[in-house]
Amino acid sequence: MRPEWAVKGKSLKIFNDFGLRTFPVYTVIIDFSNLLENPEDYNVKIIVGEEPNVKEFKAHSLILTNRSTYFKNALSSRWARVENGITIFYKPNISPLVFEVLLKYFYTGVVSVENNEISFVDIVVASDELQLIEVYKQFEERLLENKLAWKPRDIITVITVCQHDHFITLYNVAIELVCRNPKIIFESEDFFEMKEIHLIILLKCDGLELEEIKIWEYLIQWGIENTNSILDHDLTKWVPENFMDLKNTLRNCIPHIRFFQMSPVDYTKVRAQFKDILPDGLDDKITQYFLNPDSSPSFNILPLRGYPFESKIINAKDAGLIASWIDKRRTPYYFTDLPFKFKLIYRASREGFEINNFHNNCDNKGPTVVVIKVRNSGEIIGGYNPLEWCHIKIEDERSSLLSHNNDFDHQCKTSNSFIFSLTNRARPILSRVSSKKEAIVWCKNKGPCFGLQDLRINSSRSFNNVVGESRKHSYEKKIISRETFEIEEYENNQESSLMKKEDVKVLIFHISIL
Numbered sequence: 466m467r468p469e470w471a472v473k474g475k476s477l478k479i480f481n482d483f484g485l486r487t488f489p490v491y492t493v494i495i496d497f498s499n500l501l502e503n504p505e506d507y508n509v510k511i512i513v514g515e516e517p518n519v520k521e522f523k524a525h526s527l528i529l530t531n532r533s534t535y536f537k538n539a540l541s542s543r544w545a546r547v548e549n550g551i552t553i554f555y556k557p558n559i560s561p562l563v564f565e566v567l568l569k570y571f572y573t574g575v576v577s578v579e580n581n582e583i584s585f586v587d588i589v590v591a592s593d594e595l596q597l598i599e600v601y602k603q604f605e606e607r608l609l610e611n612k613l614a615w616k617p618r619d620i621i622t623v624i625t626v627c628q629h630d631h632f633i634t635l636y637n638v639a640i641e642l643v644c645r646n647p648k649i650i651f652e653s654e655d656f657f658e659m660k661e662i663h664l665i666i667l668l669k670c671d672g673l674e675l676e677e678i679k680i681w682e683y684l685i686q687w688g689i690e691n692t693n694s695i696l697d698h699d700l701t702k703w704v705p706e707n708f709m710d711l712k713n714t715l716r717n718c719i720p721h722i723r724f725f726q727m728s729p730v731d732y733t734k735v736r737a738q739f740k741d742i743l744p745d746g747l748d749d750k751i752t753q754y755f756l757n758p759d760s761s762p763s764f765n766i767l768p769l770r771g772y773p774f775e776s777k778i779i780n781a782k783d784a785g786l787i788a789s790w791i792d793k794r795r796t797p798y799y800f801t802d803l804p805f806k807f808k809l810i811y812r813a814s815r816e817g818f819e820i821n822n823f824h825n826n827c828d829n830k831g832p833t834v835v836v837i838k839v840r841n842s843g844e845i846i847g848g849y850n851p852l853e854w855c856h857i858k859i860e861d862e863r864s865s866l867l868s869h870n871n872d873f874d875h876q877c878k879t880s881n882s883f884i885f886s887l888t889n890r891a892r893p894i895l896s897r898v899s900s901k902k903e904a905i906v907w908c909k910n911k912g913p914c915f916g917l918q919d920l921r922i923n924s925s926r927s928f929n930n931v932v933g934e935s936r937k938h939s940y941e942k943k944i945i946s947r948e949t950f951e952i953e954e955y956e957n958n959q960e961s962s963l964m965k966k967e968d969v970k971v972l973i974f975h976i977s978i979l
Contacts, residue, residue: 497572500525509540512555513564520561522568526552532571535596559591567591567600576600586619589635590626605635612638617653625663644672651675651683657690661717668721673770676799677723678731684722685739688715700738712742719744723767726782729755729891755891775809778838778845783887787834790883790895791849807834820924823912827854835913837922837933839950846935846944848884848915852877856909874914877905884920886944896942903939916940 504523511522529536539545545554556564562583570576578588585604592600608615615638623632623639643650650656650667664687667673673680689695692714695707724732724747732751740748754766769780779787785798788805798804810833811826827833833854836847855875880901886894898904898916906914912922916939923932933950937943 497528498569501569501572508550509552509554511564511568512553513557513559514561515557518561520565522561522564524568524571528571533595533597535594559594560587563587563591567595567597570597570600576603584616584619584622586615586622586635590622593631608635609638612642615639615642617650617655620650621655621659621663624666625660640670640672643667644670644674647673647675647680651680656683657687659687665718665721668718671768671770675770676731677727677770678734681722681727681735684715684718685711688718705741708739708741711739715742716744721767723770724751725754725766726769775807776836777812778836779887783890786887786893787847787849787885790885791851791881820910820912820922823922824854824856824909827913829853829855833913835920839933839945843888844945845887846885846920847887848913848920849882850905850913850915851879851881852905854913855907874906874908874911876903877907878902879904882915884915884940884944888945894942894944896940896944898939899941900939920944 501524504525507523507525509524509526509529511524513520513522526536526540530540539554540552545552547553562580566576566578566583566588576588578585585608589601589604589608592598592604608619620639620642623635624643626632627636627639647667650659664684668680668684688711689698692707692710694710695703697703719742724735727735732755736748736752769782776784782797784807785803788803789795789797792798792804810830811823813823816822816826831853832849832851834847834849836845838845878901880898882904883895883897885896888894896919900916903917904915906916906921908914910924912924914921918934918936919938919940920935921933923934934948935943935945935950936948
């Protein structure tokens, strides 16, 4: 049985914390309930719903107008008509099941939902329209407490109807639910019934956790179902007119597909089947972009749809690529299938650029990924340490590489570390270790160090200033053209240097196996 509770209204306050307040009030409820079930002397007929689901309700204007400001206006001569002394009012946009629940509330002050076919979202929408604020608040609270119980139709209804400011909380929850699990909508029976304007709302979402090629495939399915001339999903049986009709159906949706964020392989599939339905000139722009990703496009490129990922430098797609390198997998992981959890444990601009802040936050934390961003050039480089970071003092100089104030660099052996560049995401550079005996280097007065200067961050004499270095030695490839790059956390610092100052952001991610 669905829940039953009382809503405190202006005229009737049925329950307190311990049950019924007084017996006389209970008696009044029974009398009103009987009046609803046996509507003698009724003077209002309300025709609710749309064909074929229409029902007529008989009610009393005195009760309706005293319980609802909405009916004070609705039953006036401006909105309703009178036949033989009976006021006739039509309410086609509320289902009879929902209206019956709310009509009972008008007469009893109690909301009882015993039919599982009745959606709480429909009650929220209807109670808002009928200006039943108490009912609205009660059901909104229950919806927010049980987000996982929302059905696809509930989500679509909220996105469709609840775009006004007072619905903003429910609307944001609906969008969040779709972004986290897009298939709950795209694979539901209700998806094909969505209107174009509401589908576009979803296509505009930056947070959809779904590959762009999958979004495209769902859009094609929606387009086929909503194109009258297409009777078969088999493209080999289509005539040119079918493609033209599909193009017309999807003309307002296709601009929201992020083709430039697809892989070249995925876009090749799109192009092979549906090139003719793409807007004129779009295919040439996409092809040119894939051939030369470093060029400055003359058109707007929509951003990669994001996931909740704690980085200001890399995105979820980058994380999937790095994870595939860690696992030595040929194809990148999709973010939802990552075998690792990336947890941000250090950001230089947040924790401070001093070397000791790096060690305080990152030492003895197990495997980590370092990500560095160079401003002005836009270069993104980094490395994976499968061991851990540490700063130590080595007494045996034979095991050290260099010394400074009796603090020594300690070489660590591994064959699984690598450094990389994501500067050109279409052609990322992966550089695996070639001399594993000095793959990772620990040092007290340096930050992360990969190989013998293949990628490392040093401190400088200036306060709060770190210098990056990259000279090919222990890894297969060079990942950045310059050998040194300098950082100052604050742009207004005027410390002089012979080298050009670059702004570098450093993030450390702790890796744990799921």
